[in-house]
Amino acid sequence: MKLAVVGSGYVGLVAGACLAELGHEVQLVDNDSDKMAMLLRGEIPIHEQYLPELMSRNRQQGRLRFADSIANAVKTSSVIFIAVGTPALVNGAPDLSYVEAVASAVGQHVGEFKVIVEKSTVPVLTHQEIGKVMMLNGAPAESFEVVSNPEFLREGTAVTDFLFPDRIVVGADGSRGAAMLRQVYEPLTSGAYYSQSDAIPRPATFSGKARLLVTSAKSAELIKHASNSFLAMKISFINAIANICEAVGADVQEVCEGMGADSRIGERFLRPGIGYGGSCFPKDLLAFRLVAEECGLEFGLLNEVIKLNEYQRNRFVRKVRSALWNLKGKKIAALGLAFKGGTDDIRESPAIAIIQAFCNEGAEVVVYDPEAMERARCVLQDKVQYANSPYAACAGAHAMVVLTDWQDFAELDLGLIRRALRHPIVIDGRNLFRREQMLAAGLHYYSIGRPTAAPAKSSHSDSQAAVEEMLTEMRSVESVPNLSA
Ligand SMILES: NC(=O)c1ccc[n+]([C@@H]2O[C@H](COP(=O)([O-])OP(=O)(O)OC[C@H]3O[C@@H](n4cnc5c(N)ncnc54)[C@H](O)[C@@H]3O)[C@@H](O)[C@H]2O)c1
Numbered sequence: 001m002k003l004a005v006v007g008s009g010y011v012g013l014v015a016g017a018c019l020a021e022l023g024h025e026v027q028l029v030d031n032d033s034d035k036m037a038m039l040l041r042g043e044i045p046i047h048e049q050y051l052p053e054l055m056s057r058n059r060q061q062g063r064l065r066f067a068d069s070i071a072n073a074v075k076t077s078s079v080i081f082i083a084v085g086t087p088a089l090v091n092g093a094p095d096l097s098y099v100e101a102v103a104s105a106v107g108q109h110v111g112e113f114k115v116i117v118e119k120s121t122v123p124v125l126t127h128q129e130i131g132k133v134m135m136l137n138g139a140p141a142e143s144f145e146v147v148s149n150p151e152f153l154r155e156g157t158a159v160t161d162f163l164f165p166d167r168i169v170v171g172a173d174g175s176r177g178a179a180m181l182r183q184v185y186e187p188l189t190s191g192a193y194y195s196q197s198d199a200i201p202r203p204a205t206f207s208g209k210a211r212l213l214v215t216s217a218k219s220a221e222l223i224k225h226a227s228n229s230f231l232a233m234k235i236s237f238i239n240a241i242a243n244i245c246e247a248v249g250a251d252v253q254e255v256c257e258g259m260g261a262d263s264r265i266g267e268r269f270l271r272p273g274i275g276y277g278g279s280c281f282p283k284d285l286l287a288f289r290l291v292a293e294e295c296g297l298e299f300g301l302l303n304e305v306i307k308l309n310e311y312q313r314n315r316f317v318r319k320v321r322s323a324l325w326n327l328k329g330k331k332i333a334a335l336g337l338a339f340k341g342g343t344d345d346i347r348e349s350p351a352i353a354i355i356q357a358f359c360n361e362g363a364e365v366v367v368y369d370p371e372a373m374e375r376a377r378c379v380l381q382d383k384v385q386y387a388n389s390p391y392a393a394c395a396g397a398h399a400m401v402v403l404t405d406w407q408d409f410a411e412l413d414l415g416l417i418r419r420a421l422r423h424p425i426v427i428d429g430r431n432l433f434r435r436e437q438m439l440a441a442g443l444h445y446y447s448i449g450r451p452t453a454a455p456a457k458s459s460h461s462d463s464q465a466a467v468e469e470m471l472t473e474m475r476s477v478e479s480v481p482n483l484s485a
Contacts, residue, residue, distance in 0.1 A: 004073035012083035020058035092286035107137030150224035156342020171220020242272035242449025252449025328362030336404025351403035414441035
């Protein structure tokens with residue numbers, strides 16, 4: 001099929017490359033000329049596993065091209081995916097002006113029947129607005145159908161998520177749109193793609209064929225907002241439980257294992273930490289809360305999820321403060337800038353917010369991230385120092401603080417870390433390490449929802465007394481039982 005994807009960001013690029021991988025002829029468009037120039041040079045503007053391979057092989061085979069205008073892409077395509085950003089405005093409402101701009105442009109060039117696919121995350125009933133704008137721009141009502149096809153990929157595993165989905169949701173109010181979307185995803189729903197010798201490796205848990213669910217357009221729009229809100233709720237919930245564990249000296253990992261073993265709950269997303277971030281959950285929760293308000297409903301639960309998330313970040317800064325006492329003048333090695341491991345995306349990253357809080361208190365922060373340094377530099381500028389390895393970041397630091405769940409960090413040589421640090425203190429906002437490992441390496445270890453680990457005797461001769469003194473201080477203030485402070 002001939003497809004166009006408008007918007008070549010995290011979602012558009014992945015969707016475009018994956019749809020080409022399924023055998024379709026895909027044209028990607030973006031109004032950011034620098035991004036288009038990069039793509040034409042064969043450079044990939046984002047970090048995502050398997051994306052470079054997919055882009056390169058599908059370009060070589062002529063299935064993936066870059067269009068110079070929406071008009072050209074629309075004229076020659078039968079299905080047009082809208083994958084532009086929908087960031088939050090100051091009042092929390094999603095900015096739908098990018099979606100509107102694309103709908104206007106598409107409306108002007110529709111020609112023969114086309115399916116317009118809402119891939120961007122948008123509030124319920126947006127498909128109707130897209131239809132209206134298209135008609136206002138000259139598209140006859142019978143020349144198009146707007147279908148909602150929300151995207152559930154996660155940055156870091158985006159290509160695998162797209163090609164091996166838990167489900168594909170197609171929200172179509174007409175039979176033609178649903179039929180064309182079924183055809184688009186047929187290589188996944190029939191399993192044909194998975195039998196290709198050069199297919200992207202299949203995740204161990206994948207069942208063999210993708211499930212495609214057809215709903216009304218309204219329901220599909222709601223499925224996306226409801227899913228993200230539910231996942232964010234799971235994160236805030238387990239963070240609140242972690243805080244209770246800290247207050248009573250229990251271990252949240254044990255609690256997660258016990259809860260997650262219940263198939264009604266499931267173990268995924270029961271990962272205590274410094275709270276959710278990224279370009280989706282924060283804005284989608286605000287948008288969904290507004291949807292509820294506009295329906296005359298008070299969805300107070302969403303307020304609590306948002307509040308708990310903010311609290312969790314602040315609580316982590318307090319935890320670091322109680323481990324180090326004054327942050328002013330302290331050197332902190334901050335490992336992680338991306339909002340999660342596997343991506344270079346720093347939008348709404350809790351790591352960035354926490355680093356800014358350290359800087360505001362006068363700490364000297366040295367940062368390291370395997371992929372997100374360049375993007376972070378635009379935000380943090382010269383407020384922090386940039387190290388070229390985790391070990392370099394730790395050299396002479398009063399503590400190492402873990403802010404992103406990169407697998408590379410979980411595999412650090414803790415002996416080297418201990419030797420590099422001025423004081424043997426690690427504060428882990430992602431629970432990447434086990435207490436036993438830390439004790440064996442002679443490190444004082446603070447994590448989320450688990451008892452602090454303090455080696456019986458530190459051999460850091462020059463700092464031992466100071467560390468013990470700080471630990472005594474910390475123990476007296478660390479447990480903060482008030483969850484809504
Ligand atoms: N990033 C994710 O993990 C993810 C997952 C699921 C859904 N989503 C949703 O998908 C949408 C896109 O997210 P993203 O992370 O890819 O955003 P992004 O900011 O990375 O990409 C959006 C792209 O759209 C382009 N664009 C904007 N206006 C345009 C126009 N008029 N014509 C052509 N291009 C235009 C921008 O230049 C940009 O490259 C959002 O609604 C988001 O909520 C994102």
